[in-house]
Amino acid sequence: MKSSIEVHNLTTAYGGAPVLWDIDFQLPTGQIIGIIGPNGSGKTTLLKTIMGLLDPASGFVKVFDQPLDKVREKVAYVPQRESVDWDFPASVYDVVMMGRYRKYNLFKRTKDPDREIVLQSIEKVGLSEFKDRQISRLSGGQQQRVFVARALAQGADLYLMDEPFVGVDAATENSILNLLSEMKNEGKTVVIIHHDLQTVSDYFDYLLLLNTRLIARGTPAEVLTKENLTNAYGGQLTLLSKVVNLIKQNEFPIREKDSDV
Amino acid sequence: MNSFIDFISFKDPNVIYVVLGMVFINSSSVLIGTFAYLRKRSLIGDAVAHSLLPGLCLGYILAGEKDITYLFLGAFVTGWLSTYLVDYIVNKTKVKQDAAIGIVLSGFFFFFVVLLTYIQKNAAGNQGGLDHFLFGQAAAINKQEVMLFAIVCIAILLSIMIFYRWLISVSFNMDFAASMGLPVKAIEFLITSLTVLAIATGIQALGVILTAALVITPAAAARFWTHNLRWMLVLAVSISVISGIGGAYVSYIKSGMPTGPWVVLFLSLITLMSFSFSTRKGILASYLKARKNKAKILHENILKAIYQHHEQLEAEGELDYSLMSSEILKIRLFDTTELLKGLRNLKRKGFIREDNKMFSLTAEGKKESRRIVRLHRLWEQYLLKRTTIDTDHVHAGAEVIEHILSPEIERELEIELGIEGIPKEDY
Ligand SMILES: Nc1ncnc2c1ncn2[C@@H]1O[C@H](COP(=O)(O)OP(=O)(O)OP(=O)(O)O)[C@@H](O)[C@H]1O
Ligand SMILES: [Mg+2]
Numbered sequence: 120m121k122s123s124i125e126v127h128n129l130t131t132a133y134g135g136a137p138v139l140w141d142i143d144f145q146l147p148t149g150q151i152i153g154i155i156g157p158n159g160s161g162k163t164t165l166l167k168t169i170m171g172l173l174d175p176a177s178g179f180v181k182v183f184d185q186p187l188d189k190v191r192e193k194v195a196y197v198p199q200r201e202s203v204d205w206d207f208p209a210s211v212y213d214v215v216m217m218g219r220y221r222k223y224n225l226f227k228r229t230k231d232p233d234r235e236i237v238l239q240s241i242e243k244v245g246l247s248e249f250k251d252r253q254i255s256r257l258s259g260g261q262q263q264r265v266f267v268a269r270a271l272a273q274g275a276d277l278y279l280m281d282e283p284f285v286g287v288d289a290a291t292e293n294s295i296l297n298l299l300s301e302m303k304n305e306g307k308t309v310v311i312i313h314h315d316l317q318t319v320s321d322y323f324d325y326l327l328l329l330n331t332r333l334i335a336r337g338t339p340a341e342v343l344t345k346e347n348l349t350n351a352y353g354g355q356l357t358l359l360s361k362v363v364n365l366i367k368q369n370e371f372p373i374r375e376k377d378s379d380v
Numbered sequence: 381m382n383s384f385i386d387f388i389s390f391k392d393p394n395v396i397y398v399v400l401g402m403v404f405i406n407s408s409s410v411l412i413g414t415f416a417y418l419r420k421r422s423l424i425g426d427a428v429a430h431s432l433l434p435g436l437c438l439g440y441i442l443a444g445e446k447d448i449t450y451l452f453l454g455a456f457v458t459g460w461l462s463t464y465l466v467d468y469i470v471n472k473t474k475v476k477q478d479a480a481i482g483i484v485l486s487g488f489f490f491f492f493v494v495l496l497t498y499i500q501k502n503a504a505g506n507q508g509g510l511d512h513f514l515f516g517q518a519a520a521i522n523k524q525e526v527m528l529f530a531i532v533c534i535a536i537l538l539s540i541m542i543f544y545r546w547l548i549s550v551s552f553n554m555d556f557a558a559s560m561g562l563p564v565k566a567i568e569f570l571i572t573s574l575t576v577l578a579i580a581t582g583i584q585a586l587g588v589i590l591t592a593a594l595v596i597t598p599a600a601a602a603r604f605w606t607h608n609l610r611w612m613l614v615l616a617v618s619i620s621v622i623s624g625i626g627g628a629y630v631s632y633i634k635s636g637m638p639t640g641p642w643v644v645l646f647l648s649l650i651t652l653m654s655f656s657f658s659t660r661k662g663i664l665a666s667y668l669k670a671r672k673n674k675a676k677i678l679h680e681n682i683l684k685a686i687y688q689h690h691e692q693l694e695a696e697g698e699l700d701y702s703l704m705s706s707e708i709l710k711i712r713l714f715d716t717t718e719l720l721k722g723l724r725n726l727k728r729k730g731f732i733r734e735d736n737k738m739f740s741l742t743a744e745g746k747k748e749s750r751r752i753v754r755l756h757r758l759w760e761q762y763l764l765k766r767t768t769i770d771t772d773h774v775h776a777g778a779e780v781i782e783h784i785l786s787p788e789i790e791r792e793l794e795i796e797l798g799i800e801g802i803p804k805e806d807y
Pocket of ligand 1: 133138156158160163164
């Protein structure tokens with residue numbers, strides 16, 4: 120099977136300390152994939168590095184077996200909701216339309232198909248009656264759905280979502296989930312950062328368990344063992360973070376750039 | 381009055397230049413400033429404006445005289461450098477943006493003072509006028525400069541129109557824009573360059589501090605009035621241009637009055653007004669809203685009391701009795717003046733009529749009072765059924781809510797509870 124994302128020997132750092140450390144994995148296509156791990160374990164950093172928003176200290180990422188730039192149009196990114204100021208003067212429609220602004224269509228006028236797609240995306244997340252509403256006047260869950268709609272408007276094959284279920288009520292979580300399995304049936308791949316360990320085995324076909332290092336990957340049954348979870352969430356964690364702190368204090372280089380690519 | 385007519389008819393040709401100058405300078409800085417505002421770079425105007433000064437001096441030293449091209453180029457280079465430095469400091473260190481702006485701003489200003497001292501000591505001839513950049517000299521705008529201002533303004537306007545989509549995408553959510561493959565770095569470069577350009581043109585006429593005010597303030601004021609970015613841009617430009625012309629007018633009728641400070645004074649007044657009176661977040665709007673809600677609650681409570689009065693007499697079917705205000709007070713303890721005021725308003729609205737100090741419900745009033753009581757009771761029933769609440773708390777819980785329940789929610793309650801008509805208080 121073709122891989123949706125391939126990450127090879129990836130290390131990412133902000134300044135000194137590594138936040139991701141020698142990460143290696145391949146993800147399948149056509150599945151709903153979860154990334155789990157404690158706070159500050161580098162989940163957001165991983166997505167950002169995959170999306171090319173952060174430069175890795177070493178290693179590389181391939182998407183659909185190609186460098187990201189070649190397949191950008193097939194990848195949609197849903198950032199964490201708190202990463203933007205929702206008081207921005209724009210309506211739901213305006214924000215979802217941003218999912219259609221590509222490098223090559225700056226000078227083209229917005230066409231009917233674009234409008235269609237945007238309206239459909241808004242409908243899919245159940246926000247049609249709010250489409251002209253200013254985004255600051257939405258609830259947190261509705262704002263989250265705006266972000267999902269904007270990604271849908273991109274018409275991608277691979278979706279990377281940073282905690283789409285945060286601040287969302289059970290009903291909305293379900294409707295987003297239905298949407299995701301619909302997308303899966305269309306052969307799309309969805310990667311989701313998730314926090315609620317209770318629901319992971321229901322939601323995901325495949326899991327990455329992260330804590331600076333990749334602790335485990337595979338089906339939920341393979342990943343959610345007691346040992347793995349202690350490795351990620353407790354016990355061993357302290358040791359790992361001690362090492363990381365040491366590196367930070369001594370401004371020790373994590374590794375020389377590209378030494379082993 | 382005559383002077384006003386003289387002013388608007390441009391009797392003095394100089395007035396045309398000053399007014400046009402204000403129109404172009406203010407539009408330029410506002411148009412690009414709005415994006416700085418949206419990107420939370422509110423202090424960048426100050427950083428750039430101060431950092432232009434050493435550039436002006438360098439331009440003067442290189443040219444050996446006040447050559448506008450050299451001055452402009454020098455200013456552009458140091459102005460641009462300052463924003464680059466701010467971003468560099470923020471990205472590479474733990475220093476926050478406001479602190480970084482402070483560091484860069486004072487650094488460049490120090491550099492300016494050194495250069496200015498050097499010029500005053502060494503440069504021969506006419507160095508006078510450089511200090512005008514501190515406070516500006518709008519009255520001296522000439523034809524050539526107006527042309528330059530116009531070109532800059534048009535360039536900025538065109539850039540914004542052409543790159544509008546990218547600009548909003550980057551301003552709202554830079555990571556997302558980058559993930560779409562938009563040339564984020566280039567767009568940031570464009571925004572920075574246009575900001576420096578706008579401020580560099582304004583500084584000669586309005587001075588450092590005032591130009592900085594023109595970048596952000598109008599956008600902040602306009603934001604109070606609209607949720608739509610296009611309208612916000614139009615409004616911000618209007619606010620700024622009106623202030624500009626106002627300043628030009630004051631300095632026209634009172635010769636010797638500087639234009640710049642008056643421009644900023646007008647601008648501040650408009651901003652203050654926006655802050656107080658706008659419908660969005662304004663102080664006045666929230667005050668009016670609170671007052672309206674209070675009146676609504678009072679009216680509804682009076683109607684409800686009248687209904688309850690009938691209920692006690694088992695006449696809620698007709699609701700035909702007349703009662704005195706004192707009888708209403710027996711049902712519910714209103715503040716007497718409030719009650720009388722409420723009754724007056726309800727009469728004016730046609731919900732009740734008054735006959736010799738006796739009040740009775742009109743047809744409209746009957747309908748409305750039934751609606752209120754019904755909402756109150758539906759909500760009580762709902763709380764009882766769906767939540768754990770003590771029966772003696774139920775009434776208080778419904779007391780506020782009944783005033784805000786919408787017809788849609790009323791329908792839902794009806795369906796959920798399977799209740800028609802007005803339930804009795806039977807818990
Ligand atoms: N811009 C930044 N500069 C410096 N350190 C950062 C930055 N962003 C994140 N970090 C650090 O990197 C580590 C990983 O952060 P990241 O946001 O990737 O974690 P996460 O797994 O997404 O956490 P959460 O569950 O809280 O969202 C954290 O320790 C954090 O403090
Ligand atoms: Mg995160």
